Amino acid sequence: MRSGGKRRAAAAALLCALAVLLLGACGTQVAGQGGPTPSATALPWTLSAPIGITSATLSADQRTVTLAATVPSGPKPCVRNLRAVLTEPVRNTVNVQVTYDSPAGDRASGCTKTTTAKARVKLTEPLGKHELAVGYPGTVFTADDAPLPALRLCGDLGCTPPATGCTTASYEQAVYAVDSPAHTYRDAEHCDGKWLVLDLSWRTGPVCGDQADSACTSRLGDRWFYQAEESGWKPFFRTTEGGCQAVQDREPAFPTALCASLEPLAPSLHPNHSR
Numbered sequence: 001m002r003s004g005g006k007r008r009a010a011a012a013a014l015l016c017a018l019a020v021l022l023l024g025a026c027g028t029q030v031a032g033q034g035g036p037t038p039s040a041t042a043l044p045w046t047l048s049a050p051i052g053i054t055s056a057t058l059s060a061d062q063r064t065v066t067l068a069a070t071v072p073s074g075p076k077p078c079v080r081n082l083r084a085v086l087t088e089p090v091r092n093t094v095n096v097q098v099t100y101d102s103p104a105g106d107r108a109s110g111c112t113k114t115t116t117a118k119a120r121v122k123l124t125e126p127l128g129k130h131e132l133a134v135g136y137p138g139t140v141f142t143a144d145d146a147p148l149p150a151l152r153l154c155g156d157l158g159c160t161p162p163a164t165g166c167t168t169a170s171y172e173q174a175v176y177a178v179d180s181p182a183h184t185y186r187d188a189e190h191c192d193g194k195w196l197v198l199d200l201s202w203r204t205g206p207v208c209g210d211q212a213d214s215a216c217t218s219r220l221g222d223r224w225f226y227q228a229e230e231s232g233w234k235p236f237f238r239t240t241e242g243g244c245q246a247v248q249d250r251e252p253a254f255p256t257a258l259c260a261s262l263e264p265l266a267p268s269l270h271p272n273h274s275r
């Protein structure tokens with residue numbers, strides 16, 4: 001009897017153990033409710049480029065550049081593997097590409113703010129007179145006339161914009177300064193080196209080859225007035241009116257010799273020069 005009792009007790013213990021394992025494997029579900037909640041899916045980290053490059057500094061031997069890059073930030077890590085590498089040089093330009101990995105493409109990452117991070121790149125030779133272009137389209141820096149060790153950030157007209165004067169290159173700078181539409185035409189220039197008037201126009205009709213067709217030559221236009229500054233021609237007034245009254249109301253020092261003969265801009269203008 002004792003031997004049989006022990007066998008029954010052992011069998012009962014085995015059944016209990018099996019029941020525990022089965023219950024653990026199946027979980028405990030309540031009718032009307034789903035199974036266990038799956039864990040949240042991790043956000044992907046993708047290769048990215050900086051939002052912007054704000055400054056560049058050059059080492060004393062001109063062989064290392066430190067770049068300040070604007071990158072995403074948030075309550076959790078938003079940037080890793082920040083790096084700057086040299087790419088294929090072009091003419092007198094050293095090209096650098098800055099990249100990093102980030103989950104910022106998904107707003108759920110929380111990377112909705114920005115911060116500044118530094119990346120360094122070793123040049124193959126001293127920068128010298130070469131320009132440094134970072135990214136594409138490039139943010140361009142130069143050591144020429146720069147307050148070293150900081151490099152000078154070049155503008156939209158390049159690192160050596162044309163000097164202000166009564167020249168074609170200077171007029172191009174003036175057209176650019178007013179953010180005119182693409183394919184803007186310079187119809188007339190009146191310049192004395194300190195003051196400038198440009199009559200500008202641009203097509204409004206369809207693109208076609210028959211210039212006799214008014215639909216192809218229909219134009220809108222503006223007359224811009226500029227004053228010379230160290231950075232180039234600075235626009236300060238525009239109008240379609242003729243004469244001096246409007247511009248001299250705005251700037252009494254504007255010379256009468258440059259505005260007295262100005263006619264009001266006609267609704268339809270004919271091009272002399274193209275931007």
